[in-house]
Amino acid sequence: MAFTLDKKHLAKYPFLKEAQGFVQTMDIPLDTLIRSELPTGARIREQGAQRLIAAMIPEKRPDNDTIAAPDEEIKSYAMARIIASCLNDRSIMDRLARYEAGRAGRFLEEEDDAVRRYVAESLGLEPETEHIPVPRYVELVSGLRDDRWRLVNRTVSRGRVDIGRQDLDVLVVERIRTVIRSQLPLQVPGGICMKLRESMDRISATYQQQMLEEFGEIDEGSFPPCMQALIAAITAGTNLPHTGRFALTAFLHTIGMETTQIVEVFTRAPDFDVGRTLYQVEHIAGRGGTEYTPPGCATMRTYGLCVNRNADCERVAHPLSYYKRRKKQEKPKPGSQAD
Ligand code: SF4
Secondary structure, eight states: OOOOOOHHHHHHSTTSHHHHHHHHTOSSOHHHHHHSOOHHHHHHHHHHHHHHHHHHOGGGSOSSOOOSOHHHHHHHHHHHHHHHHHHTOHHHHHHHHHHHHHHHHHHHHTSOHHHHHHHHHHTTOOTTOSEEEHHHHHHHHTTOOSGGGSGGGSOEETTEEEOOHHHHHHHHHHHHHHHHHHTOSOOOOHHHHHHTHHHHHHHHHHHHHHHHHHHOSOOGGGSOHHHHHHHHHHHTTOOOOHHHHHHHHHHHHHTTOOHHHHHHHHTTSTTOOHHHHHHHHHHHTTTTSOOOOOOOHHHHHHHTOOOSOOGGGGGOSSHHHHHHHHHHHHSOOTTOOOO
């Protein structure tokens, strides 16, 4: 790779090791900026917080991504990672990685081939490849939910999967996402996190508000058929297999149901044991440090849990997307009144 990126490139692709090298050799180190009361420190802190807010609220994203001050862009990316690490919330880190990858992907669309090649190679991808070995392919697409990425829907010959140019663009963005996510959380000293408390609280509150707006009040009528079937099975006194319990619990937790409400759903199961159920629900809800999300439709099908599909199922790849869509459709329009 004889090509060298300039500062503006590093600002567009701050996850590259060259950008991280820049942060480490800054005139004023980032931790000094955080600890000091310097106006530059406050500005970078705010820019980092704004990156996280944009990661959580699509409407807060700038219409046009431009790089006005490359140095500050690189620093604000580093700051956003520090704040996210202090929060140490899986969903917030996921959203940051997704947002940053999407942003980099949009910049890449405008780049010439040399830059695209450089970024792809830096991420361990072969930029001009038309075939990827199956194990590598499976690894690369493991976070992609669309059915078109499933191996059964691809052309595979001699242990390699055929890849088109547009596929490769998606895989590069996905790889950026996994690289950014794999680097989080960073090990941040407690003293630094204390200094970032105001930004952390603001981002936590923004995230919670966004979750409430996304999912709103629990509305069982909008549950996807698979989840309704699981609840019906419990109500009818059926013992659910582990995969069914897991999928339902993670779904109910993600849409905002309290632990006690979830346990209540399981009280109807014939083998109900309050202690065991409470333990399982709290574990899935993240008490052990990992918060689980429900499986996507492809995995639900593999488990044999995708049942009673309806027309809306054709438009989603995840039970949560189904729920969000249905809730939106059923939301009364402002000004309209129920009879
Ligand atoms: S398609 Fe998805 S949302 Fe619909 S029933 Fe199957 S798993 Fe549930």
